[in-house]
Amino acid sequence: MISCAVRMKLRLGWPIKAALTFMFLLIVFGKLASAQNNYEIQVYGSDTVAPKTMMVELHSNFTAEGSYPAPGSEYTSEGVYPTNHAEHETLEVTQGLTSWSEIGFYVFTSARSGDGWQWVGDHIRPRVRAPDSWHWPVGASLSMEFGYVRPSFQKDTWTWEIRPIIDKQIGRWYFAVNPAFERSFHGPSVSEGVGFAPAAKVSYDFNRYISGGLEYYADYGSLRDIYTFHNQQQQFFPAIDLNVSPQWEINFGVGVGVTAATDHWIIKGIVGRRFDWTHHRPGSSESTN
Amino acid sequence: MKTNRRQFVTQAGAAALGSSLTRNAWAQVRPPDYSLEIAPLKLEIAPGKTIHTVAYNGRIPGPLISWPENKPITIDVANHSDVPEIVHWHGLWIPSDQDGSMEEGSPMIPPGGQLRYSFTPRPAGLRWYHTHAYAGHDLKRGGYTGQFGCFYIEPKSEPGAFDQEVFLTLHDWNGYMAGGGDASMDVSYDYSTINDRMMGHADPIRVKEGQRVLFRVLNASATMTHWLALSGHDLTVVALDGNPVPVQSTIKAVRLAPAERVDFLADMNLPGVWILGETRSDIRKAGMGIVVEYAGRQGEPKWIDPPETLWDYRQFAKTEPASAEPDAKIPLAFTSKFRGHGEFDYWMINGKSYPKTDPVVVDEGKRYRLVMQNRSADDHPVHLHRHTFEVTSLDGKLMSGLRKDVVVVKANTTAEVDFTASNPGATLFHCHQQSHMDFGFMMLLRYR
Numbered sequence: 001m002i003s004c005a006v007r008m009k010l011r012l013g014w015p016i017k018a019a020l021t022f023m024f025l026l027i028v029f030g031k032l033a034s035a036q037n038n039y040e041i042q043v044y045g046s047d048t049v050a051p052k053t054m055m056v057e058l059h060s061n062f063t064a065e066g067s068y069p070a071p072g073s074e075y076t077s078e079g080v081y082p083t084n085h086a087e088h089e090t091l092e093v094t095q096g097l098t099s100w101s102e103i104g105f106y107v108f109t110s111a112r113s114g115d116g117w118q119w120v121g122d123h124i125r126p127r128v129r130a131p132d133s134w135h136w137p138v139g140a141s142l143s144m145e146f147g148y149v150r151p152s153f154q155k156d157t158w159t160w161e162i163r164p165i166i167d168k169q170i171g172r173w174y175f176a177v178n179p180a181f182e183r184s185f186h187g188p189s190v191s192e193g194v195g196f197a198p199a200a201k202v203s204y205d206f207n208r209y210i211s212g213g214l215e216y217y218a219d220y221g222s223l224r225d226i227y228t229f230h231n232q233q234q235q236f237f238p239a240i241d242l243n244v245s246p247q248w249e250i251n252f253g254v255g256v257g258v259t260a261a262t263d264h265w266i267i268k269g270i271v272g273r274r275f276d277w278t279h280h281r282p283g284s285s286e287s288t289n
Numbered sequence: 290m291k292t293n294r295r296q297f298v299t300q301a302g303a304a305a306l307g308s309s310l311t312r313n314a315w316a317q318v319r320p321p322d323y324s325l326e327i328a329p330l331k332l333e334i335a336p337g338k339t340i341h342t343v344a345y346n347g348r349i350p351g352p353l354i355s356w357p358e359n360k361p362i363t364i365d366v367a368n369h370s371d372v373p374e375i376v377h378w379h380g381l382w383i384p385s386d387q388d389g390s391m392e393e394g395s396p397m398i399p400p401g402g403q404l405r406y407s408f409t410p411r412p413a414g415l416r417w418y419h420t421h422a423y424a425g426h427d428l429k430r431g432g433y434t435g436q437f438g439c440f441y442i443e444p445k446s447e448p449g450a451f452d453q454e455v456f457l458t459l460h461d462w463n464g465y466m467a468g469g470g471d472a473s474m475d476v477s478y479d480y481s482t483i484n485d486r487m488m489g490h491a492d493p494i495r496v497k498e499g500q501r502v503l504f505r506v507l508n509a510s511a512t513m514t515h516w517l518a519l520s521g522h523d524l525t526v527v528a529l530d531g532n533p534v535p536v537q538s539t540i541k542a543v544r545l546a547p548a549e550r551v552d553f554l555a556d557m558n559l560p561g562v563w564i565l566g567e568t569r570s571d572i573r574k575a576g577m578g579i580v581v582e583y584a585g586r587q588g589e590p591k592w593i594d595p596p597e598t599l600w601d602y603r604q605f606a607k608t609e610p611a612s613a614e615p616d617a618k619i620p621l622a623f624t625s626k627f628r629g630h631g632e633f634d635y636w637m638i639n640g641k642s643y644p645k646t647d648p649v650v651v652d653e654g655k656r657y658r659l660v661m662q663n664r665s666a667d668d669h670p671v672h673l674h675r676h677t678f679e680v681t682s683l684d685g686k687l688m689s690g691l692r693k694d695v696v697v698v699k700a701n702t703t704a705e706v707d708f709t710a711s712n713p714g715a716t717l718f719h720c721h722q723q724s725h726m727d728f729g730f731m732m733l734l735r736y737r
Contacts, residue, residue, distance in 0.1 A: 099571065132465065132467055132477055133479050135465060168631075169474075169629070169630050169631030170629075170631050171628065171629040171631050171632045172628070172629030172630070172631070172632070173629070174630065174631070205627070205629045205630055207627055208473075208627040211630075243630075246472060
C-alpha cells in the first residue's frame with residue numbers, strides 16, 4: 001500500500017560497482033534502514049470502494065523503537081527525521097468511481113517530541129480490479145501510487161509504485177499478497193531502478209466480528225541488486241480486524257522488525273468510516289436507489 | 290461435498306418413488322390439461338450472451354397456465370434433466386402431496402421420470418410455479434435456473450377494467466458467490482432479464498395512448514429483490530401476491546422480493562418510447578428492462594429515474610387492526626450462524642436449522658398469528674405454503690386487510706401475520722431466498 005511506497009523508499013542504496021562504493025553502501029544501507037518510515041501499514045485486499053461511496057481512513061502508527069538522531073543533530077545520519085517514538089498520522093480518502101475502480105488520496109503527517117507536528121507529503125493512488133463478471137478464482141486488482149514526500153522525511157521525494165493485489169477468502173480463512181514494485185524519480189535511489197517490496201496477510205475469522213492473523217511487510221531492495229538479509233526490511237504484524245459494522249473498518253496490530261534495517265517495534269491502528277451516498281442500508285433493497 | 294438432509298431426502302425420495310411414478314402416475318388415460326417438460330436450455334438473452342440453464346418446455350418463462358378457479362386441472366411433468374426435480378405450485382391451496390415440496394411429502398421426479406399433478410386451483414389471482422429443488426453451493430440448480438412460470442387462476446370477474454394485460458417475470462442469471470468485507474457471502478449475478486431477454490433485445494410492449502395496461506409482474510429471482518418503474522408513469526397497485534389490495538395506491542415504483550407478485554395498472558398518457566426497468570442503474574444495465582412503445586412513436590427508448598421511494602406494505606392496507614384475534618400466537622425468531630466471510634451463513638428459526646427446526650402443530654379451523662422477529666442483518670421474504678395470510682403488524686404498527694403468501698421481514702424488525710388453518714396437511718414455512726432456505730431457513734407446520 002501507500003505506506004509501502006513511502007516506507008520502501010527508505011531502503012535506498014547505490015549501485016555496487018566498485019569495492020569502495022560497496023563498502024560505502026554498506027554503511028549507507030545500514031543507516032537508511034534505520035530511518036524507515038511507516039505511514040500506512042496495510043495489506044491491500046482486492047475489493048474497491050463502491051461507486052457513490054467514500055472511505056475515510058486514519059492510519060495511526062507509533063514507532064516504539066526506531067531510528068535515532070545522529071550525535072549532535074536532530075536528524076539521523078541520513079539527514080532525515082528519526083522514527084524513534086514518532087507518531088505518524090495518515091489521512092486516506094478513497095472515492096469509488098465504478099464497480100471496479102477507485103481513487104485514493106493521502107496526507108502523511110508526523111509528530112515527534114521536539115519536532116512538532118509536521119506535514120510529510122501527499123500521494124494519489126488510482127486502483128482498478130478484475131470485475132466480478134470475469135469470475136476469476138481469486139480477487140485481483142492493480143494499484144498505482146504516485147506522490148511527494150518532504151526530503152527531511154525521505155530522501156527520495158518523488159516516488160511511484162505499482163502494486164498487484166491478489167486475495168482469496170475461503171470460509172473463515174483469508175489470504176492476500178501484494179508483490180509491490182517501486183521506483184524513485186527524485187533522490188539518491190533513482191539509479192537503483194525498480195525495487196521489490198512484497199506484503200502478505202493471512203487471517204482467520206474467529207466470529208462475524210473479529211478476525212485475527214499475521215501481516216508481513218518486506219523490502220528486498222533493488223531488483224538489480226537484492227539486499228543482504230541483514231539490510232532487508234522484514235516486519236511481522238500480528239493483527240486483528242474488527243468487523244463491527246459494514247460502515248466501519250478497524251485494524252490493529254503490533255509489528256516486530258526482525259532485521260537490523262527495520263524499525264524494531266511499531267504499533268499500528270486503522271480506523272475507517274464508509275460514507276454511502278446512496279442512502280440505503282448496504283445489502284438491502286428498501287429504496288429505489 | 291457433504292450431503293445434507295435436504296439433499297438426502299431429495300435423492301432418496303426420487304430413487305424410491307421414481308419407478309412407481311413412472312409406471313403409475315404417468316399411466317393416466319385422460320390427457321393432461323397442461324404438460325411441462327423439464328430440460329436443459331441454451332437461452333440467448335442478447336446477441337452473444339447465452340445462458341445455459343434448465344427450463345420448462347424450452348422457454349423462459351414456462352408457459353402461462355391460465356385456468357378457472359375451482360376447476361380441476363391435471364398437469365403432466367416430465368423430467369429430462371439429470372437431477373431429481375419437483376414443481377411447486379406457489380400460492381395455491383392444494384394438498385401437501387400435490388404442492389411440490391418434498392419436505393411436505395410431495396414426491397420428487399427422478400431424472401427421466403414423469404409425474405402427473407392433479408388438483409383444483411384456488412384462490413383466484415396471480416400464482417406461479419417453480420422448482421423447489423435444493424441448490425446449495427451449486428448456483429446452476431434450483432431457483433437459479435429458468436424453472437418458473439406464471440399460473441393465473443381466473444376469477445369469476447376481474448376487479449378492474451383494463452385494455453391490455455401483460456405478464457412479466459424477473460430473473461437473474463449466472464449467479465456467483467460474492468461478498469467479503471464485513472458480510473458473509475451472498476449471491477451476485479452477471480445478467481438480469483425481464484422474461485427471456487436483456488433490455489433492448491426483446492420485442493417492445495406496444496401500447497396506445499389512452500390505454501390502461503395491467504401489468505402482472507412476478508419476481509422469479511432466486512435471491513434478488515427488484516424495483517421496477519415505468520419512466521414517468523404512475524403505477525396503481527391493485528393486487529399483491531395475486532390478492533386484491535384493500536387500498537389501491539398510486540406510486541412511482543414497485544418493489545418485489547423473491548417470489549412476490551405485483552399487479553399494477555398504468556395509464557398510457559405519456560406518449561413516447563420508454564423503458565420499464567429496474568430503478569437501480571447497475572441492474573438495469575445488466576439487462577433488467579423492457580421497452581414500452583406507444584403507437585406511432587419511434588426513437589431510442591428513454592429512462593426517467595423515479596423519485597427515491599421507500600417501500601411500505603402499509604400503504605396498501607387498512608390502518609385499523611385486524612378484526613379477528615388469533616386463537617394462538619406462534620413466536621418465530623430468525624437468526625444466523627456465521628461460518629466465515631467466505632461462506633453462506635446457516636439460518637435458524639428459534640435457534641434451530643432445518644431439519645432440526647421444531648414443527649409447529651396447529652388445529653384445523655383455528656386462526657394463528659406468526660409473530661416473527663428478524664434478529665439478523667438480512668431481509669427475509671418468508672413464504673407459507675398452501676395458505677394465504679393476512680399481514681397484521683409490521684415493526685409494531687398495526688394493519689389489516691393485506692393478504693399475501695410472501696412477506697418481507699426486514700432486518701432487525703418484527704412482523705406479524707395471521708392465517709387460518711384451513712388446509713390440513715404438512716405445510717412448509719421458509720425464507721424464499723434460495724441461499725437461506727438451502728442453509729436451514731425452513732420449518733414445517735403439522736395439523737393435529
